[in-house]
Amino acid sequence: MDRLKIVLALAAVLLFNVIQGVLCATGTYRLVTTLMQNYSKVVRPAESPQDAIMVAYGVALQQIIDMDERNQILTTNVWLRQHWTDASLRWNPEDFDGITKITLPSTDIWKPDIVLYNIADDKFEGIMKTNAEISHDGLVSWYAPAIFKSSCKINIQYFPFDEQHCRLDLGSWAFTINHLDLVARRNSGDIDSFIHNGEWVLKRMPVERELAKYDCCEYPYALLHFTIVVQRRSLFYVFNLLVPCMLVSALTMLSFYLPADAGEKVTLCITILLSLTVFLLLVAETMPPTSDVIPLIAQYYLTTMILVSVSTLLTVIVLHIHHRGAYASRPPAWFRKLAMDYLARVLCLRSCRSLHGAQTVPRISFENAPAMREVNNTMYKNVNMDCNQLEMNNMMAATTKRDVLGVGRRNRLQQTLDLIAGNLGKIVERYEEEDMDKEMRFEWIRIAYIIDRLFMWVFGLTTIIATLSIFLQVPSFG
Template structure:
């Protein structure tokens, strides 16, 4: 029994070895016979007038990089090509039933299909992988490739932009009379696509065109594999737009700060410099083109114009605030417009102060030089409205020898002294009245400046909101 089992196993092993050797011998013989008189430099057709149809397809694997400044797209793709080679046909019965073999692609003829919009100086193209050849002459060649292609970047809506980058393939030497390129499907394969953190792949259509050139009678067949990608804008919103919005919102503080702080101009200029820095950062990521102004640049420029306008408005407010008594009281129409209508419109209440005349004390000096029976009566007659006590040391005044003359002379001196005192008091009161009027005029200008400042704050806030919405609403989905 053991001898029978050993005999069966030995027969199977020997038979398998003979079969494998035969298969290897058939493949080697097939390969030798196929390439005995084969030339990879000659177009493999039975008749010279015959055209070769090439089925060309592509699978997008990865978007490696998008260089916006140089407008170059780097992609990793898998190429899929198929054509018929009249010199690679055989009868499977003559070679042990072999219907397909795999051979190096460098040994066979390949269509000279190139990337027209190539931006790589090395022109490496696809990897030299093996090709599968069937007994009816059909050649299938799949190869990975990394392409650097030029892409016209439309930065009008940056960073909410959508780009259409085309990978344009065609033959360099053959027209449709000798080589006809057909797309394998209506769109490229996206099943193996690796998600990119910056770009979202929306579609990958294939467009076939037949451009006619003046050099040739027949047109060329060209395939455009269009990558429709949309930028993921979250990174730019967080790092560029939100800081700009917050910095521009700080401009409202320049109108809210009191004019006496002296920090209004400093804050405006600091905000303007910050926006300039953000604009420079955004310009570094965009191509230096003058065809269009990017959306983010429009927003920065609009915000900078508004901040510059706020600086001018701040200068106007400071000018009104410190106008004071140099030019007198404000015109009646201006006071009425600002303190009556504008203040009520902004719900600031009544910004008027009581009349200046109600604040000035009234002192009557009409009887200061009149005659009276005594010095106390003269003082009371001159200062009765103010009830200001005044005591004079009459005993020390110089007198004459005669009693009547002494009395008259003393009264005359008292009148003279009282008139001098009244004159001095009158000057003091007039100075006080002028000071009170000046303070009231100064306060009136300050109140006007406060109302105007608050009006400018609301005007700037509304303008900023309208400008921001107007720019951002231009984004197209």
């Protein structure tokens, strides 16, 4: 009885193994076993050694991860799409239950050695090892995601309104065109699934095929150049770098409007110059250190710094003219006429012209001195006549002693009047000199005021022209 049970158990196990083997021998398992029986993934699967395997290659750009301007490296997330024909992976669907397509790990089949020529990754791990789809006619379709770090020559001439052209140079590393012919699946890369980027706008992604000839090989290598054309979103840089620079530059106008007696004109110009220097250092940190071109924003900052430096020089000239009346003579006639007549009329400074034409500043002319002396002499003569009349009266009624006393009083009175007349003359001359000094200083102050307004308008117009000439260089503006 026990032997019968053992025999039945062995028979059941044997029957199960037979049934399982039959089931496994059908369908996909039998197909994969048959294909991989004598398959080698290191052998180029061509019909004959002379035939070239044509690989249709495509790239779908998913995301721009990073654009490192200083190191000139572009990091992108892409989906790679490759199609080629493997002559060793063909079968008749009728022999395998009508199966027309199977999926195999990409590590078990031959793959073209397409690499990124301009790679800039020190830890390159290659493409993700995804499965490949194989058709019964030997067509292999392999879709795999990858993250590429490629070198990209950054052109910062129009920064921050620049447009960058970064290429992905893809091609076979070992096979020339007589063994592996690389062609593009489409006329351009696929950008339909591109993820929005806050710094860059993807414009287009054209593809170009090149046959690169090297001295080492008889046949050229087929290369595909996928050019990623992106334009920088300039709003961030406009509000954080350009607008502050424009506002700081506009403050320079106040240095001309500030009165010369305030004593802060030069200080304001130097403070503005230091502020522009700080902003220029911030811009230099975000751009690659190159000497090929001068970035547009650097040109603008440099031009603004030059204008502010010139405005400082002009402010010093205005201050020199303003305080020149303290140690110099009157302004030359041609200088007064040029400033108070012509420049004041052009700049619509009517107050300065009226002051110059009407001579409203009170003054005492030097011609008043002889008249004052004449008045003093007349007063002296009248007093002398009165003294003579008094002397005659006294001589008729006084004694000799009283006559002597009268003569003494007359002499003292005459001396007092002479002293008063001399002092009055000196006072008049002193007031005349002070009035002349005040008028001379007022003339220099008025001329300095007119020239200061002239420099303000010249600086404003020059700043506007320089700004427009720089920003009109941008292709999108021009």
